[in-house]
Amino acid sequence: MARAPDRIRVRRVPELGRYDRPAIESILDRGLVAHVAFVDRGEPVCIPLLHARVGEKLYVHGSTASRAMRTLAAGEPACVTVTLVHGLVLARSAFEHSANYESVVVFGRFEQVSDEAERLTAFRLFTEKLLPGRWDEVRPPLAKELKATTILALPIEEASAKIRSGPPEDDETEDAELEIWAGELPFVTSYGEPVPSPGLRAGIPVPASVRALLEPAETGSA
């Protein structure tokens, strides 16, 4: 593996570090929320934002009136972290307890997206990221809605992934002799029953986009 640039090198547990683009993109694409950090008057601020990736850019959006959006739009340095937690790692020792997870950290500076076609594309991406197929079901953004929205793009250039998976670390130690259960407890995330909006007009069925998400669970297949 090529040596990663200094800032993104995973120092503590180097064997967990991944710098290849497929790993990075896969984690970004499966993560709904990004934690976006920036510096405001010398102090760190970290906020959760929905995001969407296309190609080598990571998009976020927010109100044009948002202070965070204005700071990020000014091209201040940012750090975007996306974390997926997959389960608990239960060791014999308290010390080796952990979680299985995947995370990506991207460093860079956001750029404001001003091209109208790219802005509309980003809106489509945000909608499709939340729920694939949804864009074709909904009313597209109006000019005034686009105008009220700041869309920012971060080039995914300085990025690294960190992945912890598998059993606890103490299988090969004398702790393995202890009369203590050790293993993994996976998290399982699924969707509940759709809740119609109180103001939903009568006779409008659950749409194809939602049914497509729920069907695998309903039929019991993957």
Next chain:
Amino acid sequence: MARAPDRIRVRRVPELGRYDRPAIESILDRGLVAHVAFVDRGEPVCIPLLHARVGEKLYVHGSTASRAMRTLAAGEPACVTVTLVHGLVLARSAFEHSANYESVVVFGRFEQVSDEAERLTAFRLFTEKLLPGRWDEVRPPLAKELKATTILALPIEEASAKIRSGPPEDDETEDAELEIWAGELPFVTSYGEPVPSPGLRAGIPVPASVRALLEPAETGSA
């Protein structure tokens, strides 16, 4: 409600802001991972860490060799964000699509925990946060393990919560006349089957701590 200090006031959508301690503590306690941001050579860094709260302190831990731990232990300004995502908010318009979530942001400076009794208590808290009841099942930390671990505490003083719940915003607009389904799609998180460590000694049953988590799902009750 008292006016919140300027930095923690939720500016964009003030009605989402919550400053009361029970709301803040509840979100921190239900969130497994904290995103911890700090400033390193003028630029923001944001990393995911396991955390645990007790009283008015939020604890994190890591290797004494970790650069992030050293920076935070030096008392540099930090921002800790914990986010829970509960589901998708599906509106008639692309613009009103969102997610239901709860988040807490805490600003402050970590202090290194050096008192041995408090350090051991923090270890217990980390273990119990991952899995209630686990501390009494496992081997407690050895002196060398405690020595290899930096434990940091952040006073929860400057903090705010932000909560978005309920249906999409467009029930009261002309969009509600459209032939488009709108509502919420909740996420459901549960536990999968425990996976014994490959090196687990034969005859060690799944422990009470894990069974207690799984039982509600197994009996179908809440």
